[in-house]
Amino acid sequence: MTDLKQVAQQAGVSRATAARAFANPEQVRESTRQRVLDAARSLNFRPNLLGRQLRQQSTRLIGVVVPSLLNPVFAEQLQAMERTARSQGYSLVIATTDYQPEREAAVVEELLRQRVAGLVLTVADADRSEVLAELSQERTPFILAYHEPQRPYAAVAVDNRQGMAMATEHLLGLGHRRIALVSGPALQSDRSERRFAGYCQAMAAAGLPTPPRLELASHTDADWAELAPLLERHAPTALLCTNDLLAISVIAELQRHGVPVPEQLSVVGFDGIAMGARLEPSLCSVMQPLQSLGAVLVTELLALIAGSPIHQRCLPCLVRPGTSAGPLKEPCR
CATH class of the missing domain: 3.40.50.2300 (Response regulator)
Known part of the structure; x- marks a missing residue:
């Protein structure tokens, strides 16, 4: 069975250097580390890193x-x-x-x-x-x-609060005044709570009332049975969603039930996932880096x-x- 000493000999380095190449690669020059890895690959050697680490506690x-x-x-x-x-x-x-x-x-x-x-x-x-x-x-x-x-x-x-305030201000700049926020269960996400606070902050700064938020059973899947009463009660022209997957699901439910986006209802998400930019309509979203x-x-x-x-x-x-x-x-x- 191949051992570390053989790997070191083939790579032309000491056993200690070969050991460092596996355990602390950042401490070994890149060219040296590559020689050790090439030697290990050719000799079919795999170090038991976990075992050594556990022995070292x-x-x-x-x-x-x-x-x-x-x-x-x-x-x-x-x-x-x-x-x-x-x-x-x-x-x-x-x-x-x-x-x-x-x-x-x-x-x-x-x-x-x-x-x-x-x-x-x-x-x-x-x-x-x-x-x-x-x-x-x-x-x-x-x-x-x-x-x-x-x-x-x-x-x-x-800054979750500021990010959602920016999204709300974006919709206000497009002329929307009836803006509602859609989220998953509030107690399952303090990020969602801060985003709701940012929405309230921007609406209050514009002198507008904030309709009660619609809490869905899921953070990522919209249910038309829950969305429909919101549209009926508040007649919003725009929806803010506390994450992008939820926004994408909301858009799908709206279009499936004959509500075109954004012609009748605008939708904004929060996260800025790459998938959102590739959809049609492309998802307006707060981008996290x-x-x-x-x-x-x-x-x-x-x-x-x-x-x-x-x-x-x-x-x-x-x-x-x-x-x-x-x-x-x-x-x-």
């Missing part, structure tokens, strides 16, 4: 908790995270909660059992989370994604692991125009 694993892998916003974030983590010799271990707060404790506990070096978490409500309160007493560093916590937790987010957010999350977490102090960062967002939001016409009846 640490791993180069980052645990990541997201609500769902079905939402492209998390897929885009994870792609950037994986690329950044890999460049620093780390790997991701991913778990989902299906937007269920009660699953968070079990998911985090399972990742801790795997001795992850740190955690990146998206939870339901960061400031009220018992899981985070307990985790802050543990030795494993963690950072929050998308949250803007009042508690002293490390976090990287966008997902690639930057994913990279910064890993960079900040690795700094925490190295002993740096806690930081909270808020990245800029902007409204991406799209043909799903048009100038005011006759309200939908």
